Amino acid sequence: MNRVILLRHGESMWNLENRFTGWTDVDLSTNGVEEARLAGKILKNEGYQFDKAYTSVLKRAIRTLWIVEEMMDLVWLPVEKRWELNERHYGSLQGLNKAEMAKQYGAELVHQWRRGYGIEPPPLDNSDPRHPRFDRRYAGLAPEALPASESLKKTLQRVIPCWKQCILPDIAAGKELIIVAHGNSLRALYKHLEGLSDQEVMELNIPTGIPLVFELDSAFRPTAHYYLADSEKSQEAIGDTAH
Numbered sequence: 001m002n003r004v005i006l007l008r009h010g011e012s013m014w015n016l017e018n019r020f021t022g023w024t025d026v027d028l029s030t031n032g033v034e035e036a037r038l039a040g041k042i043l044k045n046e047g048y049q050f051d052k053a054y055t056s057v058l059k060r061a062i063r064t065l066w067i068v069e070e071m072m073d074l075v076w077l078p079v080e081k082r083w084e085l086n087e088r089h090y091g092s093l094q095g096l097n098k099a100e101m102a103k104q105y106g107a108e109l110v111h112q113w114r115r116g117y118g119i120e121p122p123p124l125d126n127s128d129p130r131h132p133r134f135d136r137r138y139a140g141l142a143p144e145a146l147p148a149s150e151s152l153k154k155t156l157q158r159v160i161p162c163w164k165q166c167i168l169p170d171i172a173a174g175k176e177l178i179i180v181a182h183g184n185s186l187r188a189l190y191k192h193l194e195g196l197s198d199q200e201v202m203e204l205n206i207p208t209g210i211p212l213v214f215e216l217d218s219a220f221r222p223t224a225h226y227y228l229a230d231s232e233k234s235q236e237a238i239g240d241t242a243h
């Protein structure tokens with residue numbers, strides 16, 4: 001059986017403050033550190049072993065992975081950091097409070113921005129210092145690859161090539177992998193794996209800090225998936241993420 005573990009980073013400072021984050025490089029909150037510790041502890045206690053990890057180039061995911069590695073005594077683990085696993089770029093919403101935006105623009109539009117498949121939040125201006133073209137970690141990328149905002153669809157269009165070209169060959173080679181990423185990059189991957197419709201993915205929420213196991217058949221199609229938490233806890237966490 002092939003298997004891959006997906007993990008959304010622990011709660012970040014801006015999750016805590018209910019602000020749109022996207023590509024903003026905010027760190028974990030104290031609670032997020034605890035969530036990452038617990039995820040590592042659960043993975044260790046359940047006997048998981050890894051050969052390699054994938055993560056994004058954003059510190060909330062990277063630090064979550066570091067903490068998991070420490071908890072599992074796996075600090076030697078090879079890690080591949082891929083910008084394609086970053087959170088969806090939230091455009092000019094980044095930094096703004098989600099509840100205040102719902103008051104200003106209406107809950108329905110904000111819900112569409114957050115959970116709709118094709119809708120793109122308002123973009124960052126090209127001259128905005130927060131535009132990724134000013135960030136050296138993206139310096140090697142073609143300018144047209146750098147988003148100023150992304151729908152979930154656009155996010156999926158970068159996540160899935162990374163899945164197919166980098167991650168799947170590692171799984172095919174028999175490696176046990178953990179992918180530590182973000183709410184929307186993982187929603188995109190989940191949509192692809194489970195073949196969710198554009199409508200179905202609107203209902204999908206991935207909680208912070210709870211390992212999600214995908215079992216795959218020999219053609220890498222999912223045969224099962226489950227959270228490593230009791231169902232009450234994961235349902236509560238999924239509910240929290242939705243709001």
Ligand SMILES: O=C(O)[C@H](O)COP(=O)(O)O
Nearest residue numbers: 019020021022087114183
């Ligand atoms: O980027 C963000 O704001 C969060 O990590 C994900 O936010 P969402 O639940 O509003 O998509």
